[in-house]
Amino acid sequence: MLYSRLKINFISTPISTEEFKKSFLYDNRYSTYSALLKVIESQNKKLSEDIHENKIPRAFLFSNFIFPNLRGRKFNFHLYLTSSYSEVFSALLKGFSKLDAISINNQFLFKANLEIERYDISNINSLTFLSPFILRDKEGNTTESQDSFTNLIKGQIKRVADALYENNKIKSKIGDFDVILNTSGFKKKLFKIKKNDSNVTTYRAWSATSPNETIKFEGKSKDLAKAIALYYGVGDKTNFGFGMLGLPKGDQDAALQV
Numbered sequence: 001m002l003y004s005r006l007k008i009n010f011i012s013t014p015i016s017t018e019e020f021k022k023s024f025l026y027d028n029r030y031s032t033y034s035a036l037l038k039v040i041e042s043q044n045k046k047l048s049e050d051i052h053e054n055k056i057p058r059a060f061l062f063s064n065f066i067f068p069n070l071r072g073r074k075f076n077f078h079l080y081l082t083s084s085y086s087e088v089f090s091a092l093l094k095g096f097s098k099l100d101a102i103s104i105n106n107q108f109l110f111k112a113n114l115e116i117e118r119y120d121i122s123n124i125n126s127l128t129f130l131s132p133f134i135l136r137d138k139e140g141n142t143t144e145s146q147d148s149f150t151n152l153i154k155g156q157i158k159r160v161a162d163a164l165y166e167n168n169k170i171k172s173k174i175g176d177f178d179v180i181l182n183t184s185g186f187k188k189k190l191f192k193i194k195k196n197d198s199n200v201t202t203y204r205a206w207s208a209t210s211p212n213e214t215i216k217f218e219g220k221s222k223d224l225a226k227a228i229a230l231y232y233g234v235g236d237k238t239n240f241g242f243g244m245l246g247l248p249k250g251d252q253d254a255a256l257q258v
Helices: 015-025 029-041 045-050 086-098 146-166 223-232 249-255
Strands: 002-012 075-083 103-105 107-120 125-131 178-182 185-195 197-206 216-220
Touching: 002 223, 029 086, 029 103, 029 185, 045 086, 045 146, 045 178, 045 249, 107 249, 125 178, 125 197, 125 223, 146 178, 216 223
Parallel strands: none
Antiparallel strands: 002 075, 002 107, 103 107, 125 216, 178 216, 185 197
């Protein structure tokens, strides 16, 4: 079973390091979502409208902007994107192939290059957290306790799997699997989704405390659970840059398909 994602490499010369950190490490989620919709719209207007109207559930995932470092005046950084929908993935790929830059929070990000990465899921042992995640129980209540994370993640993946099966996106129901978290705990932060000055929604989300925090799946359906987690994310509000998972460096090298 293969997993595909896009890696967009950017370069930018910001006004100041502190302003750049604020805009891109914290308050960029709706602006990034809107910029990505514009990329899709450039290839398929109807598709972008369907995504914005939630007619395509969990249409795509995007990671945090990832910075190797924040030194100097020119910042090199990247963003990961994925989608289980071939038309969405194709629109993002073709759109980014044709453009030179995108604008987020009034800051132009110039594309350095674009890469397609493909991995064999069966060769992936564990996953890392590329963005914060929002967990709710089946009644829609957010959790305040880290003790229930494992069950909440497992329950959410099962609900997504059931919906995929009902819509003929997967051929069989998901079987038994376990979720194992290798973490000392997650840190909580309030994220503002700012559509405009008068329309701001705040979400409570959790982030890994270090790049070494991982999630692992075991059991009969572990590969399907991994695929669902990678393509559809963990938790809610995934279109706004929450819930994307990634691959530890060692697993990346072992699973990469050339």
